[in-house]
Amino acid sequence: MDEPEFTYPEVGATAGSLPPGYHHFSVHRRIGAGRALFDRAAADILAYRMQKGTGIFHTADTAVAAPGTHLTVRLGLGPLAIHAPCRIVYTLTDPNRHGFAYGTLPGHPESGEELFAVEYHPTDDSVHALITAFSRPATWYTRLGGPATRALQHLMARKYIATLHHS
Template identity: 45%
Template sequence: MTRLLSTGRDSVNYPDRGATRRRDLPAGYHHLHHRARIGHGQAVFEAAGTAVTTFGAHRASGMLVRAAHGAVRPGSRVVVGIGLGPLRISAPCEVIWTAYEPARTGFAYGTLAGHPERGEESFMVFRDPDGTVWFEVTAFSRPAAWYTRLAGPVIPFLQRCYARRLGRTVRKLAAAA
């Protein structure tokens, strides 16, 4: 585990590093776009941004998260896990890029060797000029393990469900702040 959480130069296991930032997602992958209204105002934006960039939203959504750092930063390693006991699937990732801006906060991580998928996923909080706050997930992925290939269309369905769950979780965390 220590090696996975180091910030070495091991590369992600897909060739399209950073594509979620450009939003021109590469062909040959399943694409995911999910956008959810979180609330309104600067306090909601800040609370939602903190929930996203510290993995608070991931943890509150039921994921086990082991991160090398408290807040995300490029090169940080994270292992996200789902399941129980011996049925837990660990998904090692590296933070590819971050955004800490006045109206945009979030990050993207890319998959590393050992992840059941190959690809990248971004988690962003936006504040419109009128103060409306949005949470958005953008991803591209394809199977990297026999069991994700075998699962076929179930994996994209589960990814959409999780993106929706994250949106609801970010909304709740931001409202509670």
């Protein structure tokens, strides 16, 4: 079976400079302190608990994030919900930074990539959650949504991070 192509050419760009021509956003919040918190938050992120905690997780091919994993998030409620397919582009497993990025596949209402990560800062023992994304509308209804769609993305990023406070 052929893999569906990502809906954008700049695959992996959340690992560096975000490409022009997209809406960019980044939410970075301190969630606490200590290596134990970092380890727990890293495990939670890699087990899709950010998506599960916000209620948008639908399916994934693997129990833990790995490059190439297909996952689907469910956006909206009831019969109007949209199943948005994604594939994990890369994972982060640095000693002080863990997480993963997924990119959109055909059928997703947006085109782009999103990174979900946690960082440990040994200099002050702090732990920070990070969501970084670039996207642009891929459907008529997300184009029509304009600023409301972007506001919803920011709200979801804050909700993702809030799930780590309760893990």
